Amino acid sequence: MNKSLLSACFLLMFALATQAQQGQLRIKKGIIVDSIQVQDTIPATFALYIPSTFEKSKPFPLLVVNNMNGEGREAISKFRSAAEKHQYLLAASNNLNDSLSISHNIALNKAVISSMAKIFRIPQNRIYVAGFGSGGKLAGITPVFLSGIGGVISIGTAVNTGLLQLPDRSRITFRLIEVVGREDYNYTRMLEHSRLLDPIKISNDLLVHDGGPDMISPIFVDRAVGRLSLDAMRKGLKVKDTSVINSLFMEDYKEFRQLMGLRHYVEAELVLSSMIDTYQTLVSIDSLVKRRRVLKRDRDYREQQREFSNLIFKENLMKSDFEYSLLQDLDALNYNNLGWWNFQMKKLKEYENKPGFRERESGKRLIAFLNALVEDNIYIELARPAVDEEALSLLWMIKTITDPTDFSYYLKIISDSAKYEDFGTAIFYLEELLKQGFTDKETLYVLENTALLRIMPEFNELVEKYLNEARYKINEE
Incomplete structure (x- = not known):
């Protein structure tokens, strides 16, 4: 191996020796380390990522990522690039689950945060929580139960605004950043929630991308994490970095210009309003305010806004x-x-x-x-x-009917119908399944409750028609 490449690999894999509760814990920079035992009475583990720029002598903010299937490594992988760019520690519990109570899941995250605080220098009020889908919902309510949370990133789901509108909101000082696609059914709800939170002084932001929940670009994850850094600068928790501010500003402004070029004025105004809220006190926003004022007076904008409101x-x-x-x-x-x-x-x-x-x-x-x-x-x-x-x-x-390409539901109906000897229904859904392009013949012949169905001529005729050959020959006499 080339010496310079070997040296680079050595630096990337450099181990940090940290005295932990259970002995010497060796953690590597630049890679995801899994199954770290929490330093708590709870029998749980978490995954961890340390950016390659990490220095033990410097404090680093912490972003805890929720995956409700208990797959910490997968959760961290989606934020790894952003953490590397913006210099965040990442941690994710391997034990979170939708089947557990909210209090139990919160306790698991608390154990992760406590363990990280014992190992690393984490700045005050710079612990953040994030998640996709139901993980985002848990992230959204975490600051209500745990103090010291500086911000939340919820991707693809709206947080529970009912909890955030409790009479005593003095502790709700975090920044809420939501990310959603325009084809996501949560889009309209998250727009409404954003408008509800503004009047009650809960700092929030909504980043909107093209497509649905499965089409979110890493660029938007990066921008969401960048918003946390900007909020820390605005609150004086992080030294203002002009180069970072200008870089993030230009990324946002580029999106605004693209939408204006497409004459998507309603969408452009949403980006502009988000920028005004995000960059105030960090840069001069006078030109943005003026631009929004002009845009809202534009006849085409007003027409599009009416169209959009009627559509919603x-x-x-x-x-x-x-x-x-x-x-x-x-x-x-x-x-x-x-x-x-x-x-x-x-x-x-x-x-x-x-x-x-x-x-x-x-x-x-x-x-x-x-x-x-x-x-x-x-x-x-x-x-x-x-x-x-x-x-x-x-x-x-x-x-x-609503999702004809999900074969699992046809198979459930076929099995359930055959169980009660409703062979007519079973045969009907078998043909519908085969029409949709199902080709797994082996699965059909081992499907539960279908022993009698599988030897019926109608069953084998359909298999032969769509899959060329049936297991049981049809008697043509």
């Missing part, structure tokens, strides 16, 4: 209609209404061909909302002491 109003009405109809169907076990759900999905699919990009985004949000609504009700049914199997079956059937 219509979208919220449709969501309410979906919620009401689903509850009615579950109460009545109304299988006859499956045709109505199929019709609704066809109407939503038509949004893909709408001329306006906002309408197309609205259609994607509505489809995502409907899928989430059905999934939530499936979880609710499964959590009941006595599961209503008919209601569950109906929900599975609706799920094949």
Whole structure:
């Protein structure tokens, strides 16, 4: 190996020896270290990342990342680049889970924070919490239960504003940064939440990216972490760094200019308002304020704002209609209404061909909302002491309509129908499954409760038709 490359690798893998509660703890810079035991009575572990720029003599802020599946390494990997750029320590519990109580999950994070504070020099009020989805929800309420949290990053979900609006808000001094995609069904809700938090003086910011929850760019994760650093500078917790401020400012302004060039004025105004709130006291924002004033007077902007408001109003009405109809169907076990759900999905699919990009985004949000609504009700049914199997079956059937490419629900229906010898339903959903492109023949022939179904001519005819060859030959006599 080349000497310079060997030297670089050595520096990257340089081990920091730190005296810990359980002996000598060796932690490497520049890589994710997993399964570190918390220094607490709780039997738990966490993952850790130390930026390659780390110096033991200097204090470094801490960002705790929540993954509700208990996969700390995965949680940290999504913030690794931003932590390296903005010089943050990262830690993530390996024990968080949606099935645990809020108090238990908070206690796990508290143990991680306590352990990190014993090992590293962490500046006062520079402990932050972040998360995606349900991890973001936990992050959003953490400052209510743990003092000293300087900021929260919630990606793809709105925090519980009810908790944040408690009568005593004197302890709520953290900065809330939310990130969401315009195709994410949480988008409209997070817009509304941002407007609710402003009047009650809870410092917040909303960063909006293209696409849905699975399309967030590392650039936006980086910008969210950068906002934490800017907030620390504004509060005097971090020395103002002009180069960092200017770099982040130009990234934001570039997005504003791009949206203006596309004549997406409503979206551009949101970016501009965010910049004014973020950079005040750090740079002169007079030109931004003037630019926003001019933009809001523009006739095209006002027309787009009316269009957007009407679209959101219509979208919220449709969501309410979906919620009401689903509850009615579950109460009545109304299988006859499956045709109505199929019709609704066809109407939503038509949004893909709408001329306006906002309408197309609205259609994607509505489809995502409907899928989430059905999934939530499936979880609710499964959590009941006595599961209503008919209601569950109906929900599975609706799920094949709202998300026809998720093969798991067809398989559940086939297995469940065969269990009760409802072979007609099983055969129907088998063909629907095969029409969608399912090709795993082995799974079909080991599916639970289908021993009798698998030897039926109708079953094997469909397998032969779509997958070329059936396991059991059809008697043609």
